Amino acid sequence: MNQIELESIYEQANKSAKQSWNTMVNKGEIGYLPSLDGVMQSSEILSEVSLGLVQIPIDKIIGTYTHSRSVSFAHNFMPLMGIGTEFANKWMHLYDAHVEEGIREPVKVYEYLNRFFVVEGNKRVSVLKFVGATSFNAYVTRLVPKRDPMNKVNTIYYEFMDFYKNTHINTIWFTQPGRFKELNEFIDQYQWSKNFFDSKGKQFIADIYRPFRTIYLKEGGARLKLTTGDALLNFLKIYGLPEEVTGLNHKAYIQKLIAELEVIEQDDANVKTDALQAPKKKRMLSSLTDRLTIKRKLKIAFVYAKAPETSGWAYSHELGRLHINNIFEDQIQTTKIINVPENSEAYLVLEQLAEEKYDIIFTTSPTFVAPALKAAMQYPDVKFFNCAGTHSYKSLTLYFGRIHEPRYILGMIAGAMTKTNVIGYIAPYPISEVVSSLNAFTLGVRAVNPYAKVKAMWTYRWDNPEQGKDVAKHLMEAGVDIISNEDLPVPGDMSKEYGVYAVGEQDKRHYAMAIWNWGVFYESVIRNILSGTWKTLADISDTDQPLNFWLGMNTGIVDVLYSNRHINNQMKILIEGVKAAITRNEFNPFTGPIYDQNQVLRVKTGEVCDYEAIINMDWLVEGVEGDLPNNEDLKPTDPFSYMKNIVHSEA
Template identity: 40%
Template sequence: MEMTMTLREYYEDAKSKGKKEYNRLKARGKSGHLSSLDGLLKDVDIVGTVSLGNYEIPLHKIVGTYYHARRMLFSKSFFPLESDTSEFGLKWIEVCRAHLEEGIRDSIKVYEYLNFYYVMEGNKRVSVLKYFDAASVHAEIIRLIPKFDPEDEDIVNYYAFLEFFNTTKLVSIWLSKPRRYKRLLSYLEDYSPVDVKPEDKYLHFQKYVYHPFRTIYLAAGGQSLPITTGDAFLLYAKLYKIPDYLDEPQAKQIMPSLLKELTNYGEEEEELDIVTNSDDMEKSTILDALTAFIAPKKISVGFVYARNTQSSGWTYSHDLGKKYVEETFKDQITTGIIDNVPEDDTAYDVIKAFAEEGDYDVVFTTSEVFRKATLKCAIELPKIKFFSCSGNRPYVHMSNYFGRTYEPRFLAGIIAGAMTESNLIGYTATDPNSEVISSINAFALGAKLVNPKAEVLVAWTGEWNNPKKSTNISEKLIEMGADMISNKNLIVPREVTWDYGVYAMLCDINPETKLPKNYLAAPIWKWGKFYEKIITSILNGTYQRMISSSNNAQRIINFWWGLNAGVVDLYAAEELIPRDTVKLLGLMKEMIISEQYHPFTGPVYDNKGQLQIEKGVVPTPEEIMNMEWFADNVKIIIQ
């Protein structure tokens, strides 16, 4: 390396930076000297010491020295503080000369404690390398393992890191939450780069994928976010999987959009804007109205279907919504659809091609299985507004829309509880995500409201749409004594499905044939109302105002509407239901709409006897959307 200053000038510059840092910290009442590990460990119970051998470690992870006496020679960031004529100063200058002329080759020796490094031998080498902004150094590592403490979040996370290290032998990847290590390991489990031995795949991943990603991420400003590079990489891996070699041009292209998403991915994620009142979507200013009058907008809207209208009641219900807005908006919108989109990783390519070729302003993807594919498209096509039909967490580039399905499920539960004779009600469900759990609990609480003896037997299909499996599971529930079944895929009369797009039914069971006797009720969707409100807000500018915050960052929006918005409802065969039950249904529906009653009003206990909702308390939307427990009259039969 060509010297641009003399060795002594380098030292003086480094010392000047050290003095400034030292004085700045002292003025704030903080220590200006380097940290020392022997001081940190005074009250720490170390239960293990492990020699790891030689690794290349990132310099930013070296935060101190081992010995207390050595710390006085350096500022907090390892800059020197002694005179250039001192023995220390002269040795620092000689190390600087070696670094500039031939590079520092000898490994340093460090202790590792909680994934940070403290120098035992090589302090001046570290100081020189940090001054010249080197990225890493080779080090012989001795690991100090503290006693496990379940109450200490740092130690719990460190033990998760140790499990990750035991599998991968990677020391440079740090994540902020224990569950993220398990997620990264799950991604790496199937990682099998071409022409790389299985035992070398983790080092290959670190060198050719993770480190290039880190370079691009930090160059784009990632260091300003309150997350680790490992946290950031997890979102990338979730969307794009782990490639054999990082596609660096592609990573650079999407990184600005990825950073926007990552601002809400930290240790404390930003609070979501859950829009529970559809009236907020219909408000527009006089200026909005005047603008729309002077220069009326016309937008193109695309709809993505997993199946077709003949084979899926869910798809048919969304198509009814599409036809509704076509009739409502007439010449203000044009629409297009694509159906039978694969429900696997190839959906991304299909949806992206559909969105680009159709030159759409807005795209609604109508199935939960398209959530990841939709987010990838939204990041790569930021000029298109993407909406994912999902009850899960939305993102900066993609809003979610879904209904408060627990409300009509609660009403259906009232019917089941009133009409069951065995007090056993079967309920088949896809998998235990929060939206499904809240619907099960509301159904169970509705049944319990009219029948304290009613018990809801839940079985999982594990699949989004498998009629045969769903029916087989229902038969098992019937064999267990259930005389009422809420099943997603029971065959229902087409005169009902053609009207409502019904995709789930509550049935009572013929005790002799074990087949559905009557189709009593079904939660129904009125997607036309949903799409009308969202499209109206886009046309009049309300949506853009909602997603824009005062600091020009984009807010995360989740549209979550219920009975009061008319986007969900309950189909009920009133002629088959007792009159008093019909009256009660009408009363409870009106009370929910007018917010005089909430299905989850406490006290509510779970099936382990724990009080989950206090007496008189109504859970927040966030609490309902993240529900992980089951009501006390719910019994899980088939895992």
Template identity: 40%
Template sequence: MYKSYRTQARTEYEKANRIAKRDFLLSISRGEEGYLQALEDIIQNVEIAKEQNLGIIDIPIERIKGTYYHSRAMSFSSNFYPLMKIDTEFASKWMSLYEIHYKEGISDPIVAYEYLNWFYVVEGNKRVSILKYLNAFSIRGEVKRLIPKWDENDPQIRIYYEFLDFYDKTKINIIWFNKEGKFNELYELIKDYQKRSDFVENKYDELISSVYLPFRKAYRDLAKDRLKLPEEEAFIEYIKRFGLDNVPEIEREMRRQVEILIEELSEEKVKPVTPLFKIPGLLAGTPLKVAFIYNTAIEESAWTYSHELGRRYVQERLKGEIITKCYEKVTNAKIYEQVMEELEKEKFDLIFTTSFDFLYEQQLSAFHNVKFMYFSGYKSPEDINTYFGRMYEPRFLAGMVAGAMTKSNNLGYVASYGIPEVIMGINAFALGARSVNSRARVHVGWTNTWHNSEYERRTAEYLIKDLGVDVITHHQDSAEVLKVGEKYSVYTIGYHYDMREHAPTTYLTSVVWNWGVYYESIIRDVLRGSNFSLFRLFSGSEKIEKFWGGLKSGVVDLAPMSKLVLPQIKNIVELVKYDIKTEEFHPFRGPIFDREGNLRVPEGEDLNDEELIKMDWFVDNIYYS
């Protein structure tokens, strides 16, 4: 019998491990954390006003978001499934716990912290992993709540304090809203609920089990892609529509009500969209008002600094024809909303944002006199245009340099998030390296952050000291990786601008942005009313444009190669660069296989823009940990 239990546990672990790896890749391809979130990282710079002991409570499995310790986060994918190999001690313990659960169930409470109504495990990560895998509803846990300091300028904090009041009255923690006022609205609707059973002590426990959970199940089954309204908000609409006095006990009756609700909500008319751009003002000779929004301070970010140089460049080049203004440190939705209100009031015409941080903020719909241009082209909701650069072109050339210069055949790449923009660059770099060196392998280290000097430094050191890379590059918002490469005497390749000053003895080249060229090209076409595709949008066209510029446009480029690069290498790189600019060659020309051996690009064919912008796979000479 022991053998059969153990065999079953091993089989389930292998299944969970496969799902974990798939989830990891899917998460990073969306720009999300591949590993579990770690609370000690999240609250590193948060001022905690109070720590509250909640005792032993039922924790909804869906509300368990991560672990407390950063060191333990690496053992699980973001869905809490196990990432460690089957022959590890970790896997053995996971399987032993699975056997225990199979025989008698997991009853020992975990230890966890609650922060913003998400739970982070201190003790019991493997127990949670197993119950997540088995789709359990809840687990008992000894919980301490960390309450952040009140901040009236932070909408998330305001919502959380509203939740605390709601929780004190109801002890409900399974429901969460992302809008202010909703917890108060729900409480007013449920406060007079009369429980039906004398065996239930807390009427809100019965409300959740007998009303909310059946509603949620039906709503998830029936709404799907038909309605984007969050299920908690839909629950409020359900109560308003049908009341709580006569909630049906039969599941099919509940489903019928939910179907009616979905149909009614789906029939609500969409308000007509006001034209987005005011052509008459432009044609009358009024200066074009252009704003630039930065999510960091100019001096703190190489990325932001490169855009600021572009703004200054275009302001000088188009003096008298445009007025520009920049906003620094737009770090949260509240500040973003304030900036938008100011731009609407001052009647700005064109906005360039250098990050997609607030791309999906609902406040956008309120600003109809502004045309938005968002950097990074993998997200394109309605009424938003995205601008992007074909950075994969110089990345391919940089890969050629790296592949020719390496002696170990191990190249390092410190990467931020696994979004298409980053994946494109990694793949292009790897393909470029292999084009001159069939044995070249690219080892990727993920930081899951755009700018954290400590993470960048530690990741670069890991690639150099543990994996033996002798050429290193990055997709990060600082020059920290080059500084580490200089320290350990390995060749370095920069990003954003020519970074030779940070690695004077190991520098090879950099892949760079020339934003001034980009902005001037776009704005000149707007000013003269040419047939440039973006201009057509200003008349109210609903078509969404993705504006890309490559080596040919000068928007992206390879910085001058240092004296360390041999002349013959420079010559071949320049030849390939010319072929890319004249469209004789494409960096993603097949045959190209992914890491699983699947043919992604047939021989002789090129990936098109739509395929590139959604890239979520890695070529077969890439390794990551």
């Protein structure tokens, strides 16, 4: 290239540098290139490890080694020096060499927290960034920071180093701990075409990550705060692992995923906590009710992970289905599908139901959230409901009960009845509704008996009463005299090993249990849809936000059933008084002061935990003996390992 052309190119790069510098300064930040000595203290480094010659992503080269070198470049690595300087001449010479034959000499960099800082070759990197190069060879020295379990980025980085050992992938990053391990499981499953790639990691990047990233960013993913890695992991959880990602086959899926992630990232849950009532004004008929005629019944499917005959949880929903059959008779047609796999295979069942023109599909277990979300995005004309208390989705409506309310009362009963002051609690799985229920139960215990302790043990299974009974034996050996076990007995269960009961006697004395009245919810939903008063579910609110139903004792969806025989009149009066206060919204079990197991004040005096605080509860209250399981150690065959953190995007 001639000198005039090169100077024109350099002026473009210099203009970009000035724009970047001004943008950063206007935000109150430094406009120059970040330097490693400005973001890291040498005392933070545990060791230096040479990784040798590695191909690194250009966009992860974010700075230079020292501040003295950084002032020649703007924050975007473009040159700030004037066109008549020696610096500019060298930059133009490198650009000309790149155009003629390509820059070949590797750069030298330090890698710190999966970001790269240039030791030698700043101008080469500047030119490569200007021309839009994606990767380049570099001699890499890794700076390993000291371990800090309390620092989230540090924790993620240590997980990244384990991931890198297995895959040699350095282009992916996550915003939450645990996700590198999850992605590694997908990569382990990936089929390696050895004829074309010399490693499985390279093939995964070439055929999955890069095409996904291209489509994701082109369709607007860049405006989201989460990383491309976060988005890809969500995609794989919902849609499964393809042989390769292509625009033809996956563009529409990625567009739908972005729409869901945008809603979730707003972190502004629209939660319905009161009884459902039809709006006073009759509105335009919904697209769903538009399809219904006098001759056309509303087709409703209930999807169960187990059979009602063997599962108390499925049985409670089956009672709800039978209830609406009785209420609406000829207006609806319902069916149940039992023993549906709690993994991605569930999608095939939901797909078939959608193809059979079912209008509403209730998936009745939190373990179905991933396949239900996938089906809801794929079949927008079908209304999908999933029984779970997690995040809000655009396509999928969630419903659950504030089961911690009756659990608090069960705790009061257990605290009053214990003689040893050691109460056992059988917890199924460390998801939010279970953690909050254990905490509420313990608060109820301590409200009437501050000397009592709650010894918690985990079954690591959802809706598994037999395993709960096995854990109960270990609790009895540990000296408990009262146990809180699975709430929902199967039909005909005479064991009394559910709810709150006494142990150590010849006959188990059953005190109380929490109950679910799902028919109340199902009736309200169907009544609103049949009446044509809901244009969409959001019509019962004044917002376009997705809607969750999180209903408590004030709606009748959850309640407490207690023994008249084994509970005295004084305790009955207390129970009914607390029930009335909760129902009238005069009392919330999670009212401060509340301390955790480490005596840290979690809820200040007079403060009340809101929806977000309760569904994100990841700590145990004072009085609980036992630990929360580490989600990373849960078995991948367990249903919740499949769906955990499905679209959690907290930065």
